[in-house]
Amino acid sequence: MLSLEVCFLVMMLLATLLYFQVTSLKMTRHQKRKIDETHVEGHEELDAASLREHEEFTKVKNIATIELGRYEIETWYFSPFPPEYNDCVKLYFCEFCLNFMKRKEQLQRHMRKCDLKHPPGDEIYRCGTLSMFEVDGKKNKVYGQNLCYLAKLFLDHKTLYYDVDLFLFYVLCECDDRGCHMVGYFSKEKHSEESYNLACILTLPPYQRKGYGKFLIAFSYELSKKENKVGTPERPLSDLGLLSYRGYWTRVLLDILKKHKGNISIKELSDMTAIKAEDILATLQTLELIQYRKGQHVICADPKVLDRHLKAAGRGGLDVDVSKLIWTPYKEQS
Ligand code: ACO
Numbered sequence: 001m002l003s004l005e006v007c008f009l010v011m012m013l014l015a016t017l018l019y020f021q022v023t024s025l026k027m028t029r030h031q032k033r034k035i036d037e038t039h040v041e042g043h044e045e046l047d048a049a050s051l052r053e054h055e056e057f058t059k060v061k062n063i064a065t066i067e068l069g070r071y072e073i074e075t076w077y078f079s080p081f082p083p084e085y086n087d088c089v090k091l092y093f094c095e096f097c098l099n100f101m102k103r104k105e106q107l108q109r110h111m112r113k114c115d116l117k118h119p120p121g122d123e124i125y126r127c128g129t130l131s132m133f134e135v136d137g138k139k140n141k142v143y144g145q146n147l148c149y150l151a152k153l154f155l156d157h158k159t160l161y162y163d164v165d166l167f168l169f170y171v172l173c174e175c176d177d178r179g180c181h182m183v184g185y186f187s188k189e190k191h192s193e194e195s196y197n198l199a200c201i202l203t204l205p206p207y208q209r210k211g212y213g214k215f216l217i218a219f220s221y222e223l224s225k226k227e228n229k230v231g232t233p234e235r236p237l238s239d240l241g242l243l244s245y246r247g248y249w250t251r252v253l254l255d256i257l258k259k260h261k262g263n264i265s266i267k268e269l270s271d272m273t274a275i276k277a278e279d280i281l282a283t284l285q286t287l288e289l290i291q292y293r294k295g296q297h298v299i300c301a302d303p304k305v306l307d308r309h310l311k312a313a314g315r316g317g318l319d320v321d322v323s324k325l326i327w328t329p330y331k332e333q334s
């Protein structure tokens, strides 16, 4: 007889296959490779008709609004909730365990029983009222999956990962006497061959444009620094993702260039910031601070030009106080 774990695994694999079959077009190269590695036989490309059907299906926003904590939030995109939620236009989330329900009364009943007051996992950062929790997808599978369902409502181009085991989730919260309320999060693969230090990032709509996005990005680079690695976000980036990253990279790099009066190499910039050299080069090229001389990229940073760019770069976002980060890189436990 199959054990429960194996049954669950088989079910997850089937669900994943089914989902990937309809979403193969939206997969990143990395995700494609991951699926290829599972040696799925007979997984042909979708024909034009199935493709159209898939596009029609995922184009339609299924859930229109969600209730989460004290907010009612309008959703942006389709998210593949289980079939029993097909008839819902509104879902009620427990803001702590992220379980979702069809009716308000169910949520009220749940809130009387749910004893979580913050995300499961370890609090790895606390500064004033801000806390960051690290949630291991393997130890908190249901939470990880609920978070993915929720996040997909605001992420257009990402494929939902059922296999949350492979990820760590960094959940940012604003804390008060009622508990720690989720503001946003980013996910990170436990092992990335492509040196991705962030898979998906989200600031919940009520908290957007307040600097939390740049905080989450800065946090992902602080983790990379602790790992002694350079990192880059998983591609493709959404428009808002690209804007946020461009803003972050620009500000961080310009600050250092200003301090060093431009006398610094791309490699040194990468070592100091954990930003991948390609992203540094692309940012500086966009700012027209790079010249190509004798087969090499050289930084040309006129102080006046730097000041002009810094002024245009906008606000810096919320700072990460590294002294408040208590974290060691992930190690597989035997
Ligand atoms: N209009 C114009 N510019 C914007 C907007 C907007 N609506 N939102 C963010 N920006 C730009 C601005 O340059 C802003 O800096 P500024 O406020 O100093 O001008 C910068 O992005 C970052 O602003 P933050 O307040 O730090 O970021 P925020 O908390 O709003 O989060 C994020 C940014 C995470 C991209 C958010 O918009 C979001 O969750 N979007 C939906 C999900 C998404 O697209 N995620 C990225 C996918 S790519 C990936 O996951 C690898």
Ligand code: ZN
Pocket: 094, 095, 096, 097, 098, 099, 110, 114, 115, 116
């Ligand atoms: Zn709950």
